[in-house]
Amino acid sequence: MTCRYAPFSSAGGMLGYLFSGQSSQAFKNIEDKVPCTLSHHSDFLNRDHKTSEHQRQVPVGKNYPSYFCCHHLIFHISGNVNSENEALPDI
Template structure:
């Protein structure tokens, strides 16, 4: 068997590819977010110790295997914690953007649907949340090939509904319900992105906002 050429140059992005991605990712709330909510429900049921020194990564890492457990095994994607986005990586020695959680398409692993998580100590502590939406998602540094992605708030106090109201005020954009039948604390906002010159990335972007409540969280502070 001949050796594989692992260092083939990256191919230019075909605009038709971006259109195809949009078709694959139709209704991510049904295909992807339901898995996240199932994983969250299981996490709340299991009540594992969560490292209080690094809450954001600790919670995301615990969610990943529970998302995987909720999958049938026949999905055209897999879930991953700490996924790197190499499409928008700057020249070395820069590090590529890294997602807290992501769904990666098996047919073309350049296609990544990311969920960027932020710990919300209170419903109004939204500076980091707002920053990542504006300067990561809406600049196409995050989710370059997809017309949507998700911001996830790990809420430590207050209510999810209050957090969603505060998010709408902070980002200056109305949050809409995904469906009239939706009972989860999740909303969407619509945006126009700043697409880099000569890139065929989608300009219209839908951000999904999920608030996962962790009030009364038991934090493991690690070895003493």
């Protein structure tokens, strides 16, 4: 990571919109493409929310945080589904 985005922050987020398929496969695809290791966030175990930890390459002379935690959140768009992609009852 190069400090191009959010250089003054030690955390940020990436949102994903899932129109079909399973969130577990989406998270695997993120791990493969970034590449990174995604971990469950202990405060949000029942939500499609994972984190990855990174060490950034801070430019010389900049006082940016080198550690960066990225939150990855998946939002289901294709109707009422949960993280296992099962239909939920309408309320």
